[in-house]
Amino acid sequence: MTAQDKKGVWKQGRGKGRATPKGRQLDDQAWEEVRALLGDRDRRADLLIEHLHLIQDEFGHLSAAHLRALAEEMRLSMAEVYEVASFYAHFDIVKEGETPPPALTIRVCDSLSCELAGAQALKSALEDGLDASEVRVVRAPCMGRCDTAPAVELGHKHVDFATPENVMAAVKAGDTHPVIPDYENLETYKSSGGYETLLKLYEGGDWEDVQAQVAESGLRGLGGAGFPSGKKWSFVRSYPGPRLMAVNGDEGEPGTFKDRYYLERTPHLMLEGMLIAAWAVEATRVYLYMRDEYPAVLHILATEIAALEAAGITEPGFVELRRGAGAYICGEESAMIESIEGKRGLPRHRPPYVAENGIFGRPTLVHNVETLHWIARVLREGPQVLNSTEKNGRTGLRSFSVSGRVAKPGVYLLPSGSTIIDIIEAAGGMAEGHAFKAYQPGGPSSGLLPASINDIPLDFDTLQPLGSFIGSAAVVVLSDQDSARAAALNMLRFFEDESCGQCTPCRVGCEKAVKLMQADTWDQPLLEELCTAMADASICGLGQAAPNPIRLTMKYFPDEV
Numbered sequence: 001m002t003a004q005d006k007k008g009v010w011k012q013g014r015g016k017g018r019a020t021p022k023g024r025q026l027d028d029q030a031w032e033e034v035r036a037l038l039g040d041r042d043r044r045a046d047l048l049i050e051h052l053h054l055i056q057d058e059f060g061h062l063s064a065a066h067l068r069a070l071a072e073e074m075r076l077s078m079a080e081v082y083e084v085a086s087f088y089a090h091f092d093i094v095k096e097g098e099t100p101p102p103a104l105t106i107r108v109c110d111s112l113s114c115e116l117a118g119a120q121a122l123k124s125a126l127e128d129g130l131d132a133s134e135v136r137v138v139r140a141p142c143m144g145r146c147d148t149a150p151a152v153e154l155g156h157k158h159v160d161f162a163t164p165e166n167v168m169a170a171v172k173a174g175d176t177h178p179v180i181p182d183y184e185n186l187e188t189y190k191s192s193g194g195y196e197t198l199l200k201l202y203e204g205g206d207w208e209d210v211q212a213q214v215a216e217s218g219l220r221g222l223g224g225a226g227f228p229s230g231k232k233w234s235f236v237r238s239y240p241g242p243r244l245m246a247v248n249g250d251e252g253e254p255g256t257f258k259d260r261y262y263l264e265r266t267p268h269l270m271l272e273g274m275l276i277a278a279w280a281v282e283a284t285r286v287y288l289y290m291r292d293e294y295p296a297v298l299h300i301l302a303t304e305i306a307a308l309e310a311a312g313i314t315e316p317g318f319v320e321l322r323r324g325a326g327a328y329i330c331g332e333e334s335a336m337i338e339s340i341e342g343k344r345g346l347p348r349h350r351p352p353y354v355a356e357n358g359i360f361g362r363p364t365l366v367h368n369v370e371t372l373h374w375i376a377r378v379l380r381e382g383p384q385v386l387n388s389t390e391k392n393g394r395t396g397l398r399s400f401s402v403s404g405r406v407a408k409p410g411v412y413l414l415p416s417g418s419t420i421i422d423i424i425e426a427a428g429g430m431a432e433g434h435a436f437k438a439y440q441p442g443g444p445s446s447g448l449l450p451a452s453i454n455d456i457p458l459d460f461d462t463l464q465p466l467g468s469f470i471g472s473a474a475v476v477v478l479s480d481q482d483s484a485r486a487a488a489l490n491m492l493r494f495f496e497d498e499s500c501g502q503c504t505p506c507r508v509g510c511e512k513a514v515k516l517m518q519a520d521t522w523d524q525p526l527l528e529e530l531c532t533a534m535a536d537a538s539i540c541g542l543g544q545a546a547p548n549p550i551r552l553t554m555k556y557f558p559d560e561v
Helices: 028-038 045-059 064-074 078-087 112-116 119-129 164-173 186-191 196-204 207-217 229-237 258-263 267-280 295-310 333-340 369-381 420-426 484-498 504-517 524-537 541-545 548-556
Strands: 104-109 135-140 152-154 157-159 243-249 283-290 319-323 364-368 397-404 410-415 436-440 474-479
Touching (some): 104 119, 112 397, 119 135, 186 267, 207 229, 229 267, 229 364, 243 267, 243 333, 243 369, 258 267, 258 295, 258 369, 267 283, 267 295, 283 295, 283 333, 295 319, 436 484, 504 541
Parallel strands (some): 397 474
Antiparallel strands (some): 104 152, 152 157, 436 474
């Protein structure tokens, strides 16, 4: 008997194989559209998020056909493209048969400062007054415009001090482009001595001498961690090259807007500090990661980086501007690095630390925007620009983002030893008709402190005994007309939304905490048990710090819970 005569299941499928591969099929038109959008851009995997932005901006959403075409063009699996696109809040995925979102999206910030300014009533009024088939109204986390609360983003245009009337007028006008403020461009910056320090270092500077000056100034990381800036460079240089650098511009902590304030006015102070730091560690490339909520800043940086290249101050391609996509977790340095690599922003386990194993596995220097701003000033003006200021036993200066129930919200440069009373005074005192009740000293991660604790310098290491910390110096002031309990719930809702979901204590803990905090009376023993689990077992600072608003509200405002 020959093989052909044998019977069996294997014989029944002869000539009946699939005509196409499994999964979504490649649509020729969508593929052509994606190829046209990408043009001659690289198809590297680390550019996936940049390419997703191109499609989202062009079509207003990410169709399944376009995602499949992008996967084909970049030689990535559909699963990888989908998991990245679905991770970030600013991407709208539309599957077959689903209705795409309206052409215009209005994002209403509902973080604490905007909540105090009436964000919920504003959102309800806009939903009632606009046609949902033409305009989509959604809630959004902090946009870094707490000084002009409530804030609304209309496409890529921000409406400050938003009201139903001025938002609807903006919708009618159809202007969705960002407003570019007047700022100090390259020519103006150079006319006052800008980049002279950098060019002298290029000619033969000593990086250890520069590091010593930064250390002498007392500068510490101003993204929130407070690590001494003068020590980072030697750590990174201790590992063999090639080395890289990342600038953390993902200023997502609610209440924080200092980085935006400086970048919209004097971007080249940061850019010169960035190039000095990159020179100090012999970085072969710099990745400047900026949050998507700052479209004006992204425009300014793209323009001025091109000007630096044209002037020969930096080589073309040495600085890569990367655009975030709406993920607070990417403010954590290892999550930011994952995003730079074109992945979901999931924090990494440590060790190894990013100084040893950062972008693409290379030693990586990470600095915050304001830190680099000060590095440039320290080297131009000397360490005394910081260390000559002393108050309440503390040395240096801090940029406080102040909002909430104060007369004049804004960024205030004050001595590091300033107390909350000093900060409120600098902001013009309390708003009319409001009495000081409580304050958030450093974003929601720092929790709430009562007005009675008003003589502690708001600086690194001074608030830890109270169960709080200064973080990014995002100060939100509450009054006698506000509820500490409601403020804490607002903070935990933010953490619930922004948890990356990687670890169970944070993902489930934040959700459970919100449910418990919505009860008429808080189950304090259960909340404390939950807080302990989150703080002890979460992978990164989000889950570890999320319990602070709960614990401090129970401690200092027991009558409300």
